[in-house]
Amino acid sequence: MSAGRRRSKRTRACDISPAVREIVNRRDKGCIFCLAAYELPQGYIPELYRMEIMHFVSRSTGGLGIPENLAKGCFYHHRMLDQSPRRNEMKLIFESYLRNHYPDWEEKQLSSLKPTEPESGTGIRRTR
Numbered sequence: 001m002s003a004g005r006r007r008s009k010r011t012r013a014c015d016i017s018p019a020v021r022e023i024v025n026r027r028d029k030g031c032i033f034c035l036a037a038y039e040l041p042q043g044y045i046p047e048l049y050r051m052e053i054m055h056f057v058s059r060s061t062g063g064l065g066i067p068e069n070l071a072k073g074c075f076y077h078h079r080m081l082d083q084s085p086r087r088n089e090m091k092l093i094f095e096s097y098l099r100n101h102y103p104d105w106e107e108k109q110l111s112s113l114k115p116t117e118p119e120s121g122t123g124i125r126r127t128r
Contacts, residue, residue: 014062014064028072032073034074051075054078056110057111068102
C-alpha cells in the first residue's frame with residue numbers, strides 16, 4: 001500500500017487483527033482438518049507445514065476477520081480448501097467446527113457485504 005492511501009472500510013473489516021489472530025491461535029490447537037484426520041497423504045507431517053488462518057466466508061466475498069469466520073489450517077489444507085473440488089465437503093467440516101465453538105453461529109453474519117434482492121419486475125438487483 002502506498003503512503004497516505006486509506007484502506008476501505010470493507011478491506012479493514014475483512015482483515016484479521018492481531019487480537020483476533022491471538023484468539024484463533026489459542027482456540028485452535030492446530031489445523032482443523034489435520035485434527036479431523038481429513039485427507040492426509042501418506043507420510044504427511046503437519047508440523048512441517050506453515051499454519052495459516054483460513055476464512056470460512058472468503059475475503060473476496062466479504063468474509064469478516066472475526067473468530068466466528070476463522071480457523072487454523074496448515075498450508076496443505078488451506079490450499080485444498082481454496083482450490084480443490086472437495087471444497088464443499090471441507091466447508092461442511094469447517095462449519096461443524098465453528099458451530100461447535102459458537103452455538104449461535106450463522107453464516108449470514110460472517111460477511112461485510114449487504115444482501116441484495118431483485119427490484120420487483122425489473123430483474124435488477126439493488127442493495128438494501
